[in-house]
Amino acid sequence: MPELRKDPVTGRWVIISTDRARRPSDFLREKVVPQGGFCPFCPGQEDRTPREIMAYRPNGGAPNTPGWTVRVVPNKFPALGIEGELARRGEGMFDKMNGIGAHEVIIESPDHMQSLATLPLKGVEDVLWAFRDRILDLKKDKRFRYILIFKNHGEPAGASLEHPHSQLIALPIVPSYVREEMDGAKAFYGQKERCIFCDIIRQELQSQVRVIEDSTDFLTVAPWAPRFPFETCILPKQHESAVENSPSGHYEGLARALKNVLGKLNQALESPAYNLVIHTSPVMESTNDYYHWHIELMPKLTKVAEFEWGTGFYINPTPPEEAAAFLRDAHVD
């Protein structure tokens, strides 16, 4: 018998179907393996990207030259323009504004063949520090209300270049999927005076069935009502509303949690494409008691998970308890 489960934060119902394909081997997918070849993100090609915004150069060196470990550049084909006024206005009953925003690329390593799963721990930690540096800088720009950090890994997940990179988009609006989570979290807080994510963490730690990894400061789980097979979530165990507010002592632990879960996905699902999104509080309410930042990770498994297309309603053939068991058991070096 399939089950209908309600996401406690957004109120979204999902069908967890147990009669269909569900084990890792039941999914068709493309193995993501870097091929190499010419790449504008590789060292020595610094003039192929727009001029860098920042870079980590542990041994020094001039901007836009090799020697960096992490490098941030404007997206060459930005979805939004950085210059200008928002000019919020109506067109009859409709609302619009200029598409002002920042669209940046975080090049995660000089090594084309690496990924967040294979980089040394320090390399992953540096990527997280780069996220924080960029967020703190962009928050100074009063036009921006939300800073969205995400990663498309592999072509099936939408990546157009294989060199390891993440993206950042600073927006003058709060995306509706964030607004929904904020609304749900606020409503819960209004009733209970507790953060709903903190409650979820307590319950997941007690039941253990959806826990993938439990470390000192972070918890990796398969969520109660996942939309996609092998969807996973990394949460800080102590309440923290925005990722950039994380104490500096947490970065190594977060890097390890991220590297571990990606290694487990690679092992269990044979290096799948995936999307990663950091869910964090909007700029104007970045310190609050009701919202709890987290990372959502969605492997892109084709052919089976396509029910959602267009309907906005999800059927997930893999119960999160089974996904968690597979990933718990997946061996990471």
Place this chain on the structure above:
Amino acid sequence: MPELRKDPVTGRWVIISTDRARRPSDFLREKVVPQGGFCPFCPGQEDRTPREIMAYRPNGGAPNTPGWTVRVVPNKFPALGIEGELARRGEGMFDKMNGIGAHEVIIESPDHMQSLATLPLKGVEDVLWAFRDRILDLKKDKRFRYILIFKNHGEPAGASLEHPHSQLIALPIVPSYVREEMDGAKAFYGQKERCIFCDIIRQELQSQVRVIEDSTDFLTVAPWAPRFPFETCILPKQHESAVENSPSGHYEGLARALKNVLGKLNQALESPAYNLVIHTSPVMESTNDYYHWHIELMPKLTKVAEFEWGTGFYINPTPPEEAAAFLRDAHVD
């Protein structure tokens, strides 16, 4: 300069990017052309499907034999089970219920090689009547709160069989994308005492720039803030909250509007895959003044529109005014 536009019903902001690919020829896509071959939905194969729920047989004949024009059968691999109690219950702070529901397939024509765009008008109209017959029947089952009708056309859109068919899922919950639209429409009605969709129709008819086709009873438009290139919407011009409440005199006009816009998409985009979803009121509030049923149609154009993956935030490279102009000009026989 790209533009940020707000969907007036859901409040969702979308980036309408004008600097990227945007003309029909800029999109990669797979042309959907039926190949034929063995098919369980073809006449003579009636015993390959579960026993039929209903069928139109203009010349009579026994159930589960050839001679039908439209045939409705249970989905052989249903996402939900039809038998049993809902058994709503909690698991700590989480909520769930049994996955009870109906999952049916509407086989739209005995002819494997046809589609809604190529069927005679009467054939399309019969499909719409079949939708209504099934909705009216399923509404009697007090376990169901929403009846979702959708169509995946072509493999890239999630269709697993090429014989023309739609699907129906009766659900004991209201999907969250419907709840969002209902909430937005109710809030607008609370302020204005007018249906927001009726206001949209009036404004679109006045400005004309996003109108694709305007007929006696239906309006086909490219919406103000579309998520996807060439997304289109068919609305009844007179207020009607639920599709099954449509006056019988409207079915021919709706069939023509649907056939025409699909023909135009085929012509402008070379027979793309697409998803079609009927947005209608939930069973328990099927007659109301604030929600207005409509059809959403999303061509599946690959490689460009993939930004959304995982982020829940949309960048659309084709302004709806340009999409509407292309589709207005597309010639349909």
